[in-house]
Amino acid sequence: MSQEQPERPQAEKDPIKYGDVFVVSGELASQPIAPKDAALMQAKENQTLGQAQKGGPASIMQSAATVNVREGEVGREEFSDVAREQGVSVFEGKVDGQRVITESVGRDVVGQFVVPEIPMETPGTALERDAITIGEALEATGVAGACDKPVDESDAAAIQAAEMRATGKNETESGGLGARAQSAATHNTRTVPQSNKTTLSDVLTDARVKLQADKVVTREDAEGVIGAELRNKLDMKTTPGGVAASMAAAATLNQNSQVS
Structure with missing residues (x-):
């Protein structure tokens, strides 16, 4: 009777870290993106913008965190060390008269983008003949x-x-x-x-x-x-x-x- 071969251990997969998807350095770059980080950033975007920015940092973080949870790399209730200790922020400012949003995890900026200066409840259609196309x-x-x-x-x-x-x-x-x-x-x-x-x-x-x-x-x-x-x-x-x-x-x- 032949001896059963032991199962080869599956190669461990590394979690998706901040440095994999954002241009950051230092401690944050090596931190796995955690679900609570993503949820907090999404809440901050909603608070500032009225909604999550399509293709923005919160969206990227949510996708990465979902993969990390599915692969068992982080728990559903986890924060990264940086997010837990230093928090996340969404700051609104003006540059050359335009509304600019800067998003950070701890001290590292993970995104910066312009947004229209229009309230979310405003109808999306402008009908003026001289409006910009x-x-x-x-x-x-x-x-x-x-x-x-x-x-x-x-x-x-x-x-x-x-x-x-x-x-x-x-x-x-x-x-x-x-x-x-x-x-x-x-x-x-x-x-x-x-x-x-x-x-x-x-x-x-x-x-x-x-x-x-x-x-x-x-x-x-x-x-x-x-x-x-x-x-x-x-x-x-x-x-x-x-x-x-x-x-x-x-x-x-x-x-x-x-x-x-």
């Missing part, structure tokens, strides 16, 4: 402070989200603005000289002509674009003067003109 907001990005920025994946994702909002479709148009942005981002990863890279200005000049449809920018449009840009940035920070910032500014201006 998505195409106009994108064109503004092409001539604003970030116009010379080489297009990267976060820019492409934001432009694709804006295009889908403008057309009302759930996919980007073949040969459309979003496809051009993605092509530019791919090209830039393979191009070393900075001077040869495709910039936001190159892609977004005449954006209204390149879009197959256009619409007035609403809060929901801006939030969707902000989330897309955040999800594709390692540092979880929207680009000053970039696509998300222009969309947030347009949504705010449209709302202000609607109520004035």
